[in-house]
Structure formats: structure tokens, C-alpha cells
Amino acid sequence: MSALLPCIATLFTCASLATAQNDWPLVWADEFTVDGLPDSSSWRYDVGGGGWGNHELQYYTAERMQNVRIENGLLIIEAHREKYQDRNYTSARLVSKRDWTYGRFEIRARLPTGRGSWPALWMLPTHDTYGEHYWPDNGEIDIIEHVGYEPDKVHSSVHTRAYHHSIGTQKTNRLALADASTAFHVYAAQWTPGKIRFSVDGKHHFTFANERLTDADADYRQWPFDRPFHLLFNLAVGGSWGGAQGVAEDIWPQQLQVDYVRVYQSPPAPPTK
Numbered sequence: 428m429s430a431l432l433p434c435i436a437t438l439f440t441c442a443s444l445a446t447a448q449n450d451w452p453l454v455w456a457d458e459f460t461v462d463g464l465p466d467s468s469s470w471r472y473d474v475g476g477g478g479w480g481n482h483e484l485q486y487y488t489a490e491r492m493q494n495v496r497i498e499n500g501l502l503i504i505e506a507h508r509e510k511y512q513d514r515n516y517t518s519a520r521l522v523s524k525r526d527w528t529y530g531r532f533e534i535r536a537r538l539p540t541g542r543g544s545w546p547a548l549w550m551l552p553t554h555d556t557y558g559e560h561y562w563p564d565n566g567e568i569d570i571i572e573h574v575g576y577e578p579d580k581v582h583s584s585v586h587t588r589a590y591h592h593s594i595g596t597q598k599t600n601r602l603a604l605a606d607a608s609t610a611f612h613v614y615a616a617q618w619t620p621g622k623i624r625f626s627v628d629g630k631h632h633f634t635f636a637n638e639r640l641t642d643a644d645a646d647y648r649q650w651p652f653d654r655p656f657h658l659l660f661n662l663a664v665g666g667s668w669g670g671a672q673g674v675a676e677d678i679w680p681q682q683l684q685v686d687y688v689r690v691y692q693s694p695p696a697p698p699t700k
Contacts (some may be wrong), residue, residue: 451691455525458687459502464490465521473520473659476513480562483545484665484674486514495519501684504662506544508679516679520661526553527690528655531617532570535686539662540608541678544575545669548614548685550656557647563591566651568623569599571614575681576672579605583616583625585635588648600625600633611686618652619693660685 457469472489479487485506488494494517495504506518534548550568558564567586574582584592584599591597604612604627617624621640625633637652638645662683665674 451531451693453689454527454530454692455690456688457502458500459497459685460500462497462499464492465495465497465502469524470521471524473522473661478666479663481663481666481668482670483663484514484543484670485516485518485663486512487520487661488517489519491517491519493517495521501686502660504546504660504683504685505680506539506662506664506682508676516664518662518664520659523658525690526655526657527692528653529618529620529692531615531691532658533613533615533687533689533691534570534660535611535613536571537609537611537684537686538571538573538581538607539575539681539683540578541575541675541681542672543665543670543674543678544681545572545663545666546683547572547659547661547663549659550616551659552651553655553657556654557651558588562586563593564588564647564651565654566656567591568616568618568652568656570616570625571627573607574669574671575675575678578608579603581607581614581627583614583633585623587651590649598635602627602632611684618656620653623652658688660688 474487474489476486493505493507504519506516508516511517536548538546548570552565555561556565563586569584572582580601581604582599582601584597586592586597589596613628615626621637623635624631638649663669
């Protein structure tokens with residue numbers, strides 16, 4: 428029981444911070460304070476190779492300290508150049524066991540660098556609700572992505588049936604950030620029924636609006652974002668985007684470092700009289 432006290436204290440500290448920032452209470456967080464593997468009550472793993480739909484080169488492992496661990500207050504996802512299963516690289520892809528419909532999602536992170544690295548902090552739907560295909564019919568929220576051959580830029584994007592990269596219609600914004608790989612930044616998405624707003628260090632840089640509120644013909648194809656989504660943290664190697672300019676062989680290992688993840692949700696509206 429006593430081991431829970433630091434976590435509880437941290438939670439209250441974060442809750443105070445949330446009130447000061449946006450008046451939304453903190454509903455979930457991981458501060459990564461205990462060395463070892465990530466908390467199994469909070470995280471699971473996507474495992475395997477096969478390219479993950481993007482021609483990626485890595486094999487994602489589970490509970491392998493070389494690829495994922497908490498160390499000195501940081502979650503570290505580390506990609507290595509090594510023979511493993513049928514792949515030449517290993518890495519990890521963490522998936523939150525919790526999910527949420529709407530909220531503010533903040534992640535303080537430092538990104539890897541080098542040609543061929545492709546980290547992502549993002550969200551996927553928990554259920555296959557809309558259309559004939561899980562993706563892109565049910566949506567994707569990319570809080571931040573980074574490709575190593577563009578070290579001074581980060582990207583925030585949204586994908587839906589109507590708007591996705593496979594047909595060149597994705598809704599996205601690229602932001603200049605010269606020290607993305609040398610300094611920690613807070614990457615955030617604030618998702619409400621009306622819009623998803625993306626920011627870096629509290630500075631808004633991209634908004635995706637709910638067309639279903641303004642266009643009678645719009646449906647899930649434009650806005651599937653009214654169902655629970657979960658978080659994913661991963662570091663891919665190569666792939667259709669990350670490897671578009673090849674993969675440097677002499678840069679590995681590379682690390683995606685996460686200081687914390689915090690989820691806030693607005694309090695429910697008071698009942699009408």
C-alpha cells in the first residue's frame with residue numbers, strides 16, 4: 428500500500444497543474460517513476476514484424492528491456508539494428524489499456540534522430556464501429572510524428588475515410604522545431620465534440636474541425652471521432668515515410684524518450700433545469 432503513495436501524491440500534483448492550465452481535471456497519467464518494464468496494468472504491447480502496413484523494417488518485441496524500459500524517470504523505447512525473428516531491427520510499440528472519448532492528451536518527450544527513424548505518439552479507436560474497414564473508417568489521431576531525415580520538423584495529422592494519406596487527402600500540419608531531438612517538448616491534442624486542436628509547448632498549430640456540425644452530408648467518413656480511442660507510443664524503422672530517403676546503418680540504437688503522459692477531461696456539463 429505504501430508504494431502507491433508517491434503515485435497518489437503525483438496524481439494530486441498533476442491535478443493541481445491541470446486546473447491551473449485548462450480547468451480540466453486529470454483523469455489518468457503515467458509519470459514513469461519506477462525503473463523496469465512499463466506498468467502492465469496500464470500498458471500492453473503490439474508484437475511482430477510484417478511491416479505494419481507501412482513497409483516498416485523492425486520487429487516489435489514485448490517486455491524486452493533492450494527495447495522498452497523505464498530508467499531515471501523516463502520511458503525509453505529503443506530501436507536496435509540486430510537480427511531478430513525475420514527482421515534486421517527491433518523496437519517496441521506500447522498501447523494503453525485505458526481509452527477515452529474526448530480529452531486533452533499531453534506527452535512530454537524527446538525524439539530520436541537519424542535517417543530512417545520514425546517515432547510516433549498517437550491514438551487509434553478501440554472498437555471497429557464504422558464502415559467496412561477498421562482503418563481508415565474509424566479514424567486515427569497523430570499527436571506527433573517525426574521522420575529522421577527531417578530532423579527540424581514535427582507533424583500532427585488526422586486520418587479518416589475521407590481524409591487519409593493513402594489517397595493524399597490527410598489533414599496535417601508540419602511545424603518547425605529545431606531541437607526536437609535534443610530537448611523535451613510537450614506535444615498535445617485537445618479533442619472535443621467540435622474539433623481536435625494540436626499544440627507544442629502550449630502553442631496551438633493545427634485544428635481539425637467536425638464537419639458533421641456544419642455539413643448535412645458529412646458522416647463518419649469525415650468525423651469518426653465520437654468513440655473511445657487509446658494511446659500508442661512507438662519507434663519505427665524505415666517504412667514508406669520514415670524510410671523514404673533510406674535508412675542509415677550507423678545511427679543505431681536510437682531512443683524515443685517520454686517523461687510523462689497525462690490525460691485530462693472536461694467536467695460534465697451541469698444538468699439543465
